[in-house]
């Protein structure tokens with residue numbers, strides 16, 4: 278359809294925010310509906326009463342090569358709210374043997390860093406990394422371990438940690454093509470695209486609140502606590518949106534972007550096939566101050582913790598594809614992970630501080646080949662209804678970058694510039 282006059286965006290996660298922003302920037306009147314009392318969806322911050330400070334629902338890592346996310350941050354004026362080392366740098370610790378190393382790709386595309394032992398994974402040689410090229414020829418049914426040798430040192434110390442973190446799915450089950458795409462857009466572009474970046478304050482402060490402020494400045498309306506219950510379809514178009522608090526009829530020059538989660542989208546849109554298998558992410562937050570010169574994050578191999586992030590008020594552990602931990606009592610997890618955090622940040626015998634465990638059961642869809650095939654396109658058979666969300670067919674795993682690109686795509690389909 279030609280560019281609508283007004284668009285209802287349903288869901289104020291990053292996909293909805295990105296779509297709303299593009300549309301509002303193009304002069305379209307935007308109404309953003311969010312079922313929750315807070316925008317941000319799976320990417321948000323809140324005050325945790327136990328810890329007495331604000332925390333993120335989960336540690337989110339961006340890298341400088343996330344071009345749509347960087348563009349979004351620039352447009353909402355929040356680029357400077359991210360922090361990270363000046364050059365790509367990923368410190369690791371192998372909890373089994375105690376070895377430490379730091380992966381430090383050089384800025385440019387020619388990967389000379391592979392020839393410097395101090396820049397690559399301990400116990401690996403430059404030629405080992407050629408194995409990564411095997412991901413580029415991955416077929417749609419290949420899982421990561423079909424293309425990369427799971428017995429190799431490089432797999433244990435780099436490919437597996439990267440795969441599990443990026444895809445939130447076990448390497449034995451995750452689509453190799455998706456990992457290939459992630460590596461092509463990061464390591465394939467050189468170290469300049471691999472700088473790790475996290476919010477200085479929190480996810481909401483960087484990615485959500487500035488977007489809401491920009492949307493407001495562009496005249497968009499935000500309706501929190503506004504849950505879409507049903508969509509009525511007739512005459513080949515979406516006719517009305519039925520919210521808890523009442524219906525919105527869609528005029529001929531109006532459209533909707535459905536930027537809700539996959540299960541909600543499937544309930545609202547007839548015959549829509551979406552991913553229906555998910556993976557959990559577990560985060561453990563500890564109220565402790567790390568030395569100011571300590572790294573922003575440390576990758577851990579050979580334990581339960583996978584990444585530890587240094588935040589303003591907490592050290593915070595991420596464990597992806599963590600379904601096996603969902604039923605482990607929080608006290609047990611907090612006590613089990615704490616010694617790993619202490620080692621990662623060389624905290625000696627510091628006693629267990631105040632902690633909080635956050636389990637996101639359905640953090641992302643499972644990035645398996647079978648689930649990949651269930652990802653829908655943004656366009657629907659109704660010209661005035663488009664989909665957005667990390668689960669749509671973005672070519673990327675469920676990430677901030679994927680969610681923002683999906684919002685951009687949805688807005689473009691509706692004629693946004």
Ligand SMILES: Cc1cc2nc3c(=O)[nH]c(=O)nc-3n(C[C@H](O)[C@H](O)[C@H](O)COP(=O)(O)OP(=O)(O)OC[C@H]3O[C@@H](n4cnc5c(N)ncnc54)[C@H](O)[C@@H]3O)c2cc1C
Nearest residue numbers: 288290291292312318319335337338505666667675676677
């Ligand atoms: C713990 C955790 C860690 C993560 N780590 C990373 C990371 O390190 N790096 C990274 O890039 N990505 C990470 N991700 C993934 C990233 O958070 C998501 O891919 C992204 O936030 C998804 O955005 P979205 O807009 O597609 O979906 P959502 O954020 O789920 O947004 C959907 C919105 O729709 C709303 N909604 C649902 N139903 C209705 C309805 N009926 N009416 C109105 N509104 C409705 C929801 O409340 C929600 O706000 C992580 C996710 C989690 C959970």
